[in-house]
Amino acid sequence: MEKAARRFRMQELFIHDKLPHVGTTIFTRMSALAAQYKAINLGQGFPDFPMDEQLVELVCKAMRDGYNQYAHMNGLPALRESIAEKVAAGYKANINPDSEITVTPGGTYAIFTALTAIIQPGDEVILFEPAYDSYLPNIEINGGIAIPVALSYPSYEINWQEVKEKITTRTKAIIINSPHNPTGKVLQDVDIEALRNIVTGTGIFIISDEVYEHLIFDGQTHRSMLCYPDLLERSFVCFSFGKTYHCTGWKMGYCIAPAKLMGYFRKVHQFNCFTCNSPVQVALAEFLKHPDSYASLGVFLQGKRDYFLMLMKQTAFKPLPSSGSYFQLYSFEGMSESSEADYAEALTREAGVASIPVSAFYRDGTDHKVLRFCFAKKESTLAAAVERLKAYGI
Numbered sequence: 371m372e373k374a375a376r377r378f379r380m381q382e383l384f385i386h387d388k389l390p391h392v393g394t395t396i397f398t399r400m401s402a403l404a405a406q407y408k409a410i411n412l413g414q415g416f417p418d419f420p421m422d423e424q425l426v427e428l429v430c431k432a433m434r435d436g437y438n439q440y441a442h443m444n445g446l447p448a449l450r451e452s453i454a455e456k457v458a459a460g461y462k463a464n465i466n467p468d469s470e471i472t473v474t475p476g477g478t479y480a481i482f483t484a485l486t487a488i489i490q491p492g493d494e495v496i497l498f499e500p501a502y503d504s505y506l507p508n509i510e511i512n513g514g515i516a517i518p519v520a521l522s523y524p525s526y527e528i529n530w531q532e533v534k535e536k537i538t539t540r541t542k543a544i545i546i547n548s549p550h551n552p553t554g555k556v557l558q559d560v561d562i563e564a565l566r567n568i569v570t571g572t573g574i575f576i577i578s579d580e581v582y583e584h585l586i587f588d589g590q591t592h593r594s595m596l597c598y599p600d601l602l603e604r605s606f607v608c609f610s611f612g613k614t615y616h617c618t619g620w621k622m623g624y625c626i627a628p629a630k631l632m633g634y635f636r637k638v639h640q641f642n643c644f645t646c647n648s649p650v651q652v653a654l655a656e657f658l659k660h661p662d663s664y665a666s667l668g669v670f671l672q673g674k675r676d677y678f679l680m681l682m683k684q685t686a687f688k689p690l691p692s693s694g695s696y697f698q699l700y701s702f703e704g705m706s707e708s709s710e711a712d713y714a715e716a717l718t719r720e721a722g723v724a725s726i727p728v729s730a731f732y733r734d735g736t737d738h739k740v741l742r743f744c745f746a747k748k749e750s751t752l753a754a755a756v757e758r759l760k761a762y763g764i
């Protein structure tokens with residue numbers, strides 16, 4: 371008896387690490403470093419300009435009007451109606467708001483929930499690297515196996531032949547992301563065709579990260595999975611209000627999937643966050659009815675990208691093409707022998723400008739000497755950042 375008690379006391383608390391290869395996300399680390407060194411933060415992707423005052427007012431009004439208790443688990447019905455109308459107008463998609471839309475606390479949560487709903491231990495999921503850093507841990511925490519396919523450097527095109535070769539009987543899903551974080555690459559018709567050729571007649575799901583749907587430049591169009599009924603039937607399509615309305619801190623988004631798939635998604639969702647913030651949903655339901663609020667977003671952000679590109683010409687950085695998202699990649703080949711991570715840290719500490727090393731988006735840390743800069747900032751912020759880089763002698 372005494373022995374047993376002693377054994378019990380001596381037992382250590384032990385957690386078997388579900389994510390042994392993962393530390394703290396690069397966004398948190400670089401933002402902390404930026405704060406520590408008072409650097410201008412062009413790392414983590416978030417705007418530093420104000421969001422629409424009218425939307426803020428609508429949230430305040432909703433709170434005062436008493437919308438402060440739980441909304442429906444799947445999302446406020448009025449918001450799901452507005453989303454269905456938005457995607458009908460924008461993508462000619464006929465989506466049932468009751469059974470095919472779920473409002474989520476952000477796009478990342480929607481992706482995690484979709485992967486959790488479909489992955490069984492040992493299932494393989496194909497992702498394209500550089501890949502947004504949540505995909506891989508989302509797969510592995512569910513016992514899945516991530517199968518990375520590297521986008522060809524420096525064009526960042528998808529090598530569909532390689533994708534084909536990596537398909538096995540265990541392939542459960544392919545994660546696509548357009549406009550792409552971090553490269554700003556946008557899927558073209560040939561990509562859609564190649565994807566179609568690969569998945570048709572298989573049991574492969576598509577997880578489509580479309581959070582930058584409206585941040586698209588140079589006359590490009592967004593090829594949403596919602597546009598292709600044959601692809602949509604196997605897709606979980608994930609969106610973000612934070613990116614559309616410049617309010618990333620609201621953590622609001624949604625997922626669209628066919629009813630049968632959505633049923634499994636909701637099984638997971640109901641025991642995780644259960645439901646999202648009510649007053650914000652009331653406000654978004656109304657605000658979403660005005661397409662002008664996002665119709666000009668591409669032009670607005672392209673203006674920022676072009677301004678940043680123009681200023682950065684004064685430095686030795688070499689831009690890689692970006693057709694969408696919040697991000698512009700720059701090569702520092704020939705400027706420093708440091709790794710991306712070391713260089714990004716040195717720039718933060720010594721030049722006072724934070725960025726993101728693209729190696730953080732590769733499982734094996736592939737390093738092409740490329741940094742990601744977020745240009746979703748006030749012009750004065752971008753100008754001050756470039757001045758600091760110049761003063762540092764770049």
Ligand code: GLN
Nearest residue numbers: 397398413414415416551
């Ligand atoms: N999506 C944002 C980016 O890529 C960051 C999101 C986050 O910090 N988790 O920078």
